[in-house]
Amino acid sequence: MKRAFSEEDLVKNLSLYYLNRHLKKKPIEKYHRTIDESPLHQREKYKKKTEILLLNSFMHHFPEITFENLTCESPDFIAKCNGKKIGIELTEVINHLEMKKMESNLNKIFRQAEILLEQENAAKYRGVYFLEFHEHIAIDNLEKQQEIILNIYKSIKKEKPVGVVKNLRKSSHRRNVFITHEYNMNLFDELCSEKIVELIKKKNEKFPFYDNSVDECWLVIVSDMNSIASRYTFIQDQQHLESVKSPFHKILHLENLYGNITSIK
Known part of the structure; x- marks a missing residue:
């Protein structure tokens, strides 16, 4: 099949x-x-x-x-x-080599938060969430990663920023819970x-x-x-x-x- x-x-x-x-x-x-x-x-x-x-x-x-x-x-x-x-x-041409590891860690954090939300109520939380964070978040620290995951989870549940999350916006999606970084462009x-x-x-x-x-x-x-x-x-x-x-x-x-x-x- x-x-x-x-x-x-x-x-x-x-x-x-x-x-x-x-x-x-x-x-x-x-x-x-x-x-x-x-x-x-x-x-x-x-x-x-x-x-x-x-x-x-x-x-x-x-x-x-x-x-x-x-x-x-x-x-x-x-x-x-x-x-x-x-x-x-x-x-692919990588413009910011120093951002590559951070992006990888962020994607792992996003996936853990997605799993929490899907396990709780996938239908309620389905959508695409664009997150912006406060500066100097400790993504490399394992303990801090757990805190960031919970901050993301609570932000989406409460529909307002919590902890390290500075801003969030949601776009509809009919099937999945998907979390990503807000792609703000720097003019320079x-x-x-x-x-x-x-x-x-x-x-x-x-x-x-x-x-x-x-x-x-x-x-x-x-x-x-x-x-x-x-x-x-x-x-x-x-x-x-x-x-x-x-x-x-x-x-x-x-x-x-x-x-x-x-x-x-």
Whole structure:
């Protein structure tokens, strides 16, 4: 029996893409089913499903593209586009390395609070909760983590901030309890173009090992705007990208919130 596509695959375990009205849900569902039916390990399936979600905005820019191999490596995907066989290598550019660990710890805290609320009354509390915290919360401290979980739990129950929670807002969702960080953007939150250039250089070194049966190989660099560690407001010194040299046939930078795409090559 085929495993039914779970909305949880798109929502709870991956990200907030279902809030994006531009989500290409039907092909995403189909691609997720294909990945689920593959012999990949569960961890690899999770990784592949996350990657294909990051390419959602990419599919709006290239509606003619269809993915033929979702489970390959080097490059990450094989697709057909205008009669050509295209290899697509996907990589995420991390803008705030120091935020990566904090974000991981926050996600674990959110999941524990979700479990408490679901166990108590999943129907009553279902929805998406965006939380903003007071500064200097001790996320690394295990004892403090328990306190933060309870503060979140009480804030959602009382529908007002408690303890370390500074603000919260709720968006409706028909099935799950989902908690995430409020993504307030800093007007001066720049992404240094050098970080993109360094990524391209690293991928250039691996290019000779990619599948050479494809007609073209594209490099798609994504800024995941649903991630604290990856988001940005503008690319600093963007002119530096114009002189990039690479064996990739096409290099694109994509942000997945508004779907803005920059052609680097």
